[in-house]
Amino acid sequence: xxxxxxxxxAVKGIQANMEYYVTMVPLDCIPKLFTFSxxxxxxxxxxxxxxxxxxxxxxxxxxxxxxxxxxxxALTASVDGELLFESADSDSNHGMLSISMSSKLLINDGQHxxxxxxxxxxxxxxLKYEHISMVLYHDIGLKRxxxxxxxxxxxxxxxxxxxxxxxxxxxxxxxxxxNVIEEIPEFSYLIDKEHTSxxxxxxxxxxxxxxxxxxxxxxxxxELNLNEQKDFAIMFWSAVYANMPEWQDxxxxxxxxxxxxKESLSPLSITIKALGEIGNxxxxxxxxxxxxxLSNLKEINWQKSNPTxxxxxxxxxxxxxxxxxxxxxxxxIKKIIM
Numbered sequence: 001x002x003x004x005x006x007x008x009x010a011v012k013g014i015q016a017n018m019e020y021y022v023t024m025v026p027l028d029c030i031p032k033l034f035t036f037s038x039x040x041x042x043x044x045x046x047x048x049x050x051x052x053x054x055x056x057x058x059x060x061x062x063x064x065x066x067x068x069x070x071x072x073x074a075l076t077a078s079v080d081g082e083l084l085f086e087s088a089d090s091d092s093n094h095g096m097l098s099i100s101m102s103s104k105l106l107i108n109d110g111q112h113x114x115x116x117x118x119x120x121x122x123x124x125x126x127l128k129y130e131h132i133s134m135v136l137y138h139d140i141g142l143k144r145x146x147x148x149x150x151x152x153x154x155x156x157x158x159x160x161x162x163x164x165x166x167x168x169x170x171x172x173x174x175x176x177x178x179n180v181i182e183e184i185p186e187f188s189y190l191i192d193k194e195h196t197s198x199x200x201x202x203x204x205x206x207x208x209x210x211x212x213x214x215x216x217x218x219x220x221x222x223e224l225n226l227n228e229q230k231d232f233a234i235m236f237w238s239a240v241y242a243n244m245p246e247w248q249d250x251x252x253x254x255x256x257x258x259x260x261x262k263e264s265l266s267p268l269s270i271t272i273k274a275l276g277e278i279g280n281x282x283x284x285x286x287x288x289x290x291x292x293x294l295s296n297l298k299e300i301n302w303q304k305s306n307p308t309x310x311x312x313x314x315x316x317x318x319x320x321x322x323x324x325x326x327x328x329x330x331x332x333i334k335k336i337i338m
Contacts, residue, residue, distance in 0.1 A: 028128035217276030
């Protein structure tokens with residue numbers, strides 16, 4: 001970096017018949033290179049969405065709390081100004097990329113990462129020695145920048161909650177839920193580990209995200225260490241499975257999972273969460289009677305046609321999903337088993 005230009009080692013490539021560049025940039029250069037100045041403009045003359053400031057603390061904390069394992073993907077930006085690439089030799093796409101300090105750099109993808117890096121640097125200045133990759137295009141106007149933003153986000157699909165849980169090896173509750181599945185072999189067959197909504201032809205009965213939410217409710221506020229939480233969760237869900245004939249019939253292939261999902265409340269997320277909350281209450285009140293109380297689950301008629309559920313849980317044949325319905329489900333199960 002000299003008095004007139006920013007200079008970085010870079011690789012030149014061709015995309016859509018246009019040159020672009022990939023470089024590595026020290027984190028402390030990011031706030032200096034980029035500003036976000038158009039958030040108060042009308043959307044039709046902006047080149048990107050407005051900054052959602054509520055996302056920044058979570059993203060910056062992610063960097064600060066995981067200094068040895070955080071991962072940020074490349075920033076993508078357009079350069080409105082002089083851009084000079086000097087190859088290392090005549091046949092090389094490797095060289096030095098120089099950007100005039102008077103140029104304006106506009107982020108097409110990654111403005112929240114930029115803001116999070118700026119906040120993290122203030123709390124941990126040593127991050128200035130780390131780098132982030134950056135993809136740079138030459139800016140040819142607002143319409144091109146708007147189209148780049150649209151194209152970069154056109155096919156971006158957030159992973160499902162189930163897949164996030166499956167791949168998350170930091171969150172202690174994700175690890176506990178995955179331990180539950182490992183220790184209860186039937187759950188590996190019954191649980192969809194990828195989707196939030198189970199496909200019609202799937203052999204799965206309920207989702208990983210449903211079991212996660214149920215386990216969060218189960219362990220909420222319990223004074224147990226991590227190993228004790230894991231052991232309790234395994235014991236609890238094993239006891240639940242032992243008293244769910246419908247689940248067992250699906251595992252034994254006596255009945256199709258699609259039929260149970262269609263006709264019964266037992267595999268629904270509202271039920272899994274209710275069971276977790278009931279388990280939590282049972283543990284707090286008298287953990288010694290928990291398994292014997294859960295044995296009464298097999299007496300419940302989970303069929304949607306059962307008039308028991310017509311008190312607001314099922315209306316006109318459809319299960320109602322709300323906080324009030326969740327509480328109704330808890331209350332109805334408690335009436336039967338306790």
